[in-house]
Amino acid sequence: MDPDLTQKSVSFNSARFLISASRLNECPPDSGAEIAFAGRSNAGKSSALNTITANGKLARTSKTPGRTRLINFFSLNREDCRLVDLPGYGYAKVSRDMKDDWQQHLGHYLNDRRCLRGLVLVMDIRHPLTDFDQMMVEWCEHNRLPLMILATKADKLKFGQAKTAMLGIAKKLENYQCLEHLIMFSATSKRGVEECREALNDWLTAS
Ligand SMILES: Nc1nc2c(ncn2[C@@H]2O[C@H](COP(=O)(O)OP(=O)(O)OP(=O)(O)O)[C@@H](O)[C@H]2O)c(=O)[nH]1
Numbered sequence: 001m002d003p004d005l006t007q008k009s010v011s012f013n014s015a016r017f018l019i020s021a022s023r024l025n026e027c028p029p030d031s032g033a034e035i036a037f038a039g040r041s042n043a044g045k046s047s048a049l050n051t052i053t054a055n056g057k058l059a060r061t062s063k064t065p066g067r068t069r070l071i072n073f074f075s076l077n078r079e080d081c082r083l084v085d086l087p088g089y090g091y092a093k094v095s096r097d098m099k100d101d102w103q104q105h106l107g108h109y110l111n112d113r114r115c116l117r118g119l120v121l122v123m124d125i126r127h128p129l130t131d132f133d134q135m136m137v138e139w140c141e142h143n144r145l146p147l148m149i150l151a152t153k154a155d156k157l158k159f160g161q162a163k164t165a166m167l168g169i170a171k172k173l174e175n176y177q178c179l180e181h182l183i184m185f186s187a188t189s190k191r192g193v194e195e196c197r198e199a200l201n202d203w204l205t206a207s
């Protein structure tokens with residue numbers, strides 16, 4: 001076996017596109033460890049993934065919200081470890097039917113995926129904790145799934161404002177056991193990337 005596959009720590013720039021799934025039965029086998037990135041459409045999930053993996057071409061990013069419509073899986077150098085880019089929720093410009101369809105797939109994935117080790121909730125630091133975000137937090141709490149919040153696009157705020165926003169988020173979520181990491185992040189300035197990698201590594205390598 002490739003020695004890389006058995007080593008303890010994950011090298012995030014080893015990430016490679018694996019497969020896109022539009023429904024649960026198209027996902028890779030439910031084994032090993034997976035970490036999923038969720039968040040509002042346009043929040044910056046794909047950009048965060050690209051920054052974490054130091055691969056600008058890994059996940060497609062776009063100025064048009066609703067770009068990521070499938071569940072995209074990325075493999076890592078550690079055996080059976082994957083990162084997952086989930087479709088964004090709350091994109092207004094798609095039909096009601098399509099929205100329901102999407103949310104159903106997302107729901108199936110979240111409810112059925114046994115290899116899910118943690119959820120990374122990506123939110124725009126300027127618009128934190130939307131109703132959907134709150135729903136995801138509740139879902140993690142209910143299912144005892146470790147949660148990491150990336151408050152991204154921090155480069156859009158002055159540091160003082162960003163700090164205040166972080167304190168506001170922390171205060172609102174102070175009673176949630178599931179919240180393990182709350183990180184000020186920016187795909188542009190790379191703030192918080194190393195902290196995020198360390199946390200992801202811990203989740204993926206915990207047995
Ligand atoms: N300034 C700044 N812009 C960002 C940052 N992260 C993402 N963006 C921009 O925000 C837009 C949306 O980013 P994406 O990463 O495609 O967002 P997404 O959450 O994957 O969106 P969907 O796939 O539609 O759900 C793009 O124009 C990005 O360039 C950031 O940290 N700073």
Ligand SMILES: [Mg+2]
Nearest residue numbers: 045046067068
């Ligand atoms: Mg995306």
